[in-house]
Amino acid sequence: MADTTPAPKPRGRLAHWxxxxxxxxxxxxxxxxxxxxxxMLMVLAAIFAPLIAPYDPFDPASLNLMNGxxxxxxxxxxxxxxxxxxxxxxxxxxFSTILYGLRISLFVGAAAVGFAMVLGITxxxxxxxxxGWVETIIMRIADVQLTFPAILVAxxxxxxxxxxxxxxxxDQMAIWVLIVAIGLSDWVQFARVxxxxxxxxxxxxxxxxxxxxxRGSGAIMLRHxxxxxxxxxxxxxxxxxxxxxxxxxxxxxxxxxxxxxxxSLGTLIRIGQGFxxxxxxxxxxxxxxxxxxxxxxxxxxxxxxxxxxxxxxx
Amino acid sequence: xxxxxxxxxxxxxxxxxxxxxVAFSMFRFVGDPIDSLLGQERTxxxxxxxxxxxxxxxxxxxQYGAFLGRAVQGDFGLSYRQARPVAEIIAERAPxxxxxxxxxxxxxMFFGVVxxxxxxxxxxxxxxxxxxxxxxxxxxxxxxxxxxxxIYLFSVELGWLPSFGRGDVVDLGWWTTGFATGSGLKAxxxxxxxxxxxxxxxxxxxxxxxxxxxxxxxxxxxxxARGIREKSVNFRHALKNTLVPVIxxxxxxxxxxxxxxxxxxxxxxxxxxxxxxxxxxxxxxIPVMAAYLMLISVMFxxxxxxxxxxxxxxxxxxxxxxxxxx
Numbered sequence: 220m221a222d223t224t225p226a227p228k229p230r231g232r233l234a235h236w237x238x239x240x241x242x243x244x245x246x247x248x249x250x251x252x253x254x255x256x257x258x259m260l261m262v263l264a265a266i267f268a269p270l271i272a273p274y275d276p277f278d279p280a281s282l283n284l285m286n287g288x289x290x291x292x293x294x295x296x297x298x299x300x301x302x303x304x305x306x307x308x309x310x311x312x313x314f315s316t317i318l319y320g321l322r323i324s325l326f327v328g329a330a331a332v333g334f335a336m337v338l339g340i341t342x343x344x345x346x347x348x349x350x351g352w353v354e355t356i357i358m359r360i361a362d363v364q365l366t367f368p369a370i371l372v373a374x375x376x377x378x379x380x381x382x383x384x385x386x387x388x389x390d391q392m393a394i395w396v397l398i399v400a401i402g403l404s405d406w407v408q409f410a411r412v413x414x415x416x417x418x419x420x421x422x423x424x425x426x427x428x429x430x431x432x433x434r435g436s437g438a439i440m441l442r443h444x445x446x447x448x449x450x451x452x453x454x455x456x457x458x459x460x461x462x463x464x465x466x467x468x469x470x471x472x473x474x475x476x477x478x479x480x481x482x483s484l485g486t487l488i489r490i491g492q493g494f495x496x497x498x499x500x501x502x503x504x505x506x507x508x509x510x511x512x513x514x515x516x517x518x519x520x521x522x523x524x525x526x527x528x529x530x531x532x533x
Numbered sequence: 534x535x536x537x538x539x540x541x542x543x544x545x546x547x548x549x550x551x552x553x554x555v556a557f558s559m560f561r562f563v564g565d566p567i568d569s570l571l572g573q574e575r576t577x578x579x580x581x582x583x584x585x586x587x588x589x590x591x592x593x594x595x596q597y598g599a600f601l602g603r604a605v606q607g608d609f610g611l612s613y614r615q616a617r618p619v620a621e622i623i624a625e626r627a628p629x630x631x632x633x634x635x636x637x638x639x640x641x642m643f644f645g646v647v648x649x650x651x652x653x654x655x656x657x658x659x660x661x662x663x664x665x666x667x668x669x670x671x672x673x674x675x676x677x678x679x680x681x682x683x684i685y686l687f688s689v690e691l692g693w694l695p696s697f698g699r700g701d702v703v704d705l706g707w708w709t710t711g712f713a714t715g716s717g718l719k720a721x722x723x724x725x726x727x728x729x730x731x732x733x734x735x736x737x738x739x740x741x742x743x744x745x746x747x748x749x750x751x752x753x754x755x756x757x758a759r760g761i762r763e764k765s766v767n768f769r770h771a772l773k774n775t776l777v778p779v780i781x782x783x784x785x786x787x788x789x790x791x792x793x794x795x796x797x798x799x800x801x802x803x804x805x806x807x808x809x810x811x812x813x814x815x816x817x818x819i820p821v822m823a824a825y826l827m828l829i830s831v832m833f834x835x836x837x838x839x840x841x842x843x844x845x846x847x848x849x850x851x852x853x854x855x856x857x858x859x
Contacts (some may be wrong), residue, residue, distance in 0.1 A: 363548050366833050371792045378814035378822050379559055465675045472677045473799050475814045492681055492800075495689060496696075507678055515673050 244527040251523040257516040261509075265322040272315035277480075291501050305501040307490065313501060316487060317509050323483040324510070327397050328464040332456055334402030335463075339409025340452065344440045346410065347417035358414070361407040369404040370466055376400035377475050390478040397476050401466050408455050416448035450528045457521035461514050468510050484510040541841055545834045550601075552830040556823040557600045560610075609824035614816050619824045623806060628709045629699055630798070630805030634790045636721055637729030641790075642783055645733045649740025653748065654767055665741075668734040676793060680727040680800035687723060695720045697802040728797040732786045739782055743775035777844070784840035788833045 236242055245251050264271060291305040291313075304313040342361075346354040364372060377400040384392050420426060421444060429439050470476035471485030479486060484506050491503030584590055591599070603609070609619035652661040671679075688696035700716030702709040711717030747753065748771055756766045795807035802808065806825065813821035 363551060366548070366837060367830075368789050368792045371795070371829070374795070374810075374814060375822070375826060378817070381814065382559070382817045382819060461673075469675055469677060469796060473796065473811050475811060488677070488681070495681070495685060500685075503681070507681070511674065511678065514675070518673050 241527060245523075248523055248527075250519055251527075254516040254519040254523070257512060258520060261321060261513055261516075262325060264318055265325045268315075268318040268322045272312070272318045274312040274315045276311045276316045276319060304505045305499075307499075307502045308494070313505055316482065317484070317506055320482050320484045320487045320506060321509060321513070323394065323477055323481055324464055324467055324485070324513070327394060327401070327467045327477070327483065328460055330398045331401035331405065331463045331467070332459045334398060335405040335459065336409055336452065336456055338402065339406035340413050340445070342406065343410035343413030344417055344444065347414040348421055348436065348440050348444070354414075357410065361410055364404075365407050369462070370469060372404040373400040373466055373470060374473075374475060376403055377470065381475075390480055393476070393478045394481060397467060397470065401463050401470075404466070405459055405463065408459065409452060412451050412455055413448055416451060417444055420444050420447050454521060454525045454528060457517065457524050461517040461521060464510075464517065465514050484513075537845065538842060541838055545838050548834050549830060552826065553601050553604065554597065556604075556826050557597050559819055559823045559826075560600065561596065604824075604827055609827070610820045612813075612818055612821050614813075614818045614821075619820045622809065622821070623824060623828070626804060626806045626809050629711075629803060630791065630794050630807060632711060633721065633724055633728065633797070633803060633805060634787075634794055637725040637732070638783075638787060638790055640725055641729035641732035641736055641786070645736025646740050646779070648733075649737040650744060650767070650772065652737065653741045653744035656745065664737075668737060671730055671734050676727060676731060676796045677800050679730055680723070680797060683723045683727060684800070694723050696723070699804060724797050724801045724803055727800065728790060728794060731793070732783075732790060735786065736779065736783060740775060740779055743778055744771055747771045747774050781840050781844055784836060784843065788829075788836045791832060792829065 245255075269275070304317070306312055307316070342357050346357040377396055380392075380396040380400065381389060384396070417440075426439060426443055429443050434443075467476060467483060468485030468488065471483045472489045474489065477483040477486045479490070482490070487506035488503060488510065491499075491506060494500075494502045607620045609623075611617065612619050612622055615622060648664055652664055655661045674682075684696045687694045695716070698720060699711045700718075700720035701714040702711050702717055703713040711721055748767075753766060753770055756770050757763075761770075791807075794803075794805060795810055797803065798805045798807035799811050806828075809821060810825045812818070813825065
């Protein structure tokens with residue numbers, strides 16, 4: 220693979236990056252390349268779902284009940300239409316619902332991790348930089364929360380939030396509630412790592428120098444310390460993404476997540492489980508495989524990233 | 534030792550107070566208790582009377598104290614959905630969850646330790662490598678998919694085992710058990726494998742890595758040099774010293790088993806506390822949610838406390854370090 224890189228003629232930033240250590244590690248690892256490709260394909264499929272999907276599963280006008288329960292790759296007995304991955308009881312194309320489900324799963328997962336990241340980084344930075352009772356309170360809360368499994372915390376937050384939202388908004392708000400619930404259940408990891416790294420960084424010379432020239436605490440935390448503690452955060456974020464996607468799928472599967480009007484992969488699996496006994500295996504199997512491939516790919520990518528960003532492990 | 538225990542006890546107490554506060558706030562501020570208890574037809578005097586009875590006009594701290602007092606006595610109020618005392622409903626459901634958790638913990642511990650030892654001793658064997666690879670997939674599979682997979686294999690395709698419920702249970706008055714009947718035992722198999730599989734892989738990997746660590750130690754080499762039989766080295770000398778972290782992790786996992794039972798119980802429609810909790814969330818049955826939160830916190834905190842103290846008792850090094858009051 221390394222032979223194919225162009226000879227160093229005009230070196231742009233991208234080419235420089237491509238020759239760099241990080242990219243080299245990437246090109247050398249088939250697992251990283253495959254999982255990265257899988258994740259990218261899924262992200263693209265999710266973004267362009269309305270363009271790729273052959274049918275719009277949420278447009279009642281396009282649904283034909285006669286198409287219900289079509290087997291994959293076989294023409295329907297009544298209408299003669301063929302669906303790649305079959306249809307469900309309503310005659311919805313399974314492939315299209317998976318694309319839209321992937322969209323919601325990825326969106327919720329990414330947004331939840333983003334939320335957890337912002338919250339965790341902020342609290343971790345503040346805890347380490349300010350210290351004193353602020354640090355005690357933040358880290359105590361983190362300890363208490365860590366005693367409980369994240370999924371349980373997410374369920375509770377979801378339940379309480381559901382109780383607070385008025386009945387008529389519950390379905391619309393469910394996705395956002397889900398993001399907040401999963402995000403709040405996951406910030407502790409980020410806060411702990413950022414705090415640990417910040418405690419080391421804050422006594423280094425460059426921080427002292429910045430303080431000496433009179434930069435404010437906020438600027439020092441954001442502009443000076445934060446860039447230096449980001450690489451472990453990146454690793455945790457990737458692994459958190461896999462966990463968040465699975466957490467979202469689990470909650471939706473249990474019926475306390477994405478509503479049937481906005482089905483995520485977990486909701487689709489929940490629906491599909493109902494048809495397991497009557498022999499319509501495809502309604503369950505394909506969403507389940509998609510979820511599995513996504514979670515596995517993100518996990519492997521996270522593992523690789525952890526090794527690649529930590530030169531000590533090589 | 535005493536100072537450490539007391540401090541841990543105090544910390545646990547604070548945690549429980551905070552959780553109690555969360556549970557109480559759910560009661561008090563999520564939804565209107567008056568709305569939930571009185572129907573549409575109510576008069577102003579009814580509302581006044583109920584407010585007085587429930588103590589809703591008292592200061593916050595007094596209400597919180599009263600709530601804790603009732604909770605300690607096991608009184609969590611009435612379920613909004615079933616209109617029965619929450620304590621009664623939970624007591625009715627608890628045996629199912631506890632039996633399931635017990636069987637899965639036993640399954641996870643037994644196979645986890647056995648497979649862990651096996652993969653450590655036969656480190657380069659084919660079987661050991663196969664087990665390790667399969668376990669990696671097992672960790673990335675979400676619990677509910679494992680459950681569905683097992684149902685598909687053993688209930689739908691093979692038809693050997695039931696796919697939902699507890700089977701026939703024997704009612705002992707205060708406890709219902711599935712251990713006494715054939716169908717009860719059969720119904721336990723799939724859910725407990727589903728629930729225990731993740732913990733099993735965890736314990737297996739832990740035992741394996743600890744064993745590998747210990748087997749490299751000098752005293753093991755010395756034991757071999759003295760001509761002690763391989764079996765004795767492995768089990769008498771090595772295994773014993775791997776058990777401290779294993780006990781800690783297994784203990785901590787006990788709490789997770791009860792929490793993750795929520796997922797397994799939903800997949801298998803197992804009539805336990807977890808399914809009750811999920812239904813409570815779906816129907817916003819706040820008293821049940823609050824009671825579940827309180828119960829599971831007491832359990833988690835107690836397990837953490839016991840494991841910490843146990844750790845302390847088992848590992849003499851910790852005692853030496855901390856006896857000065859840390």
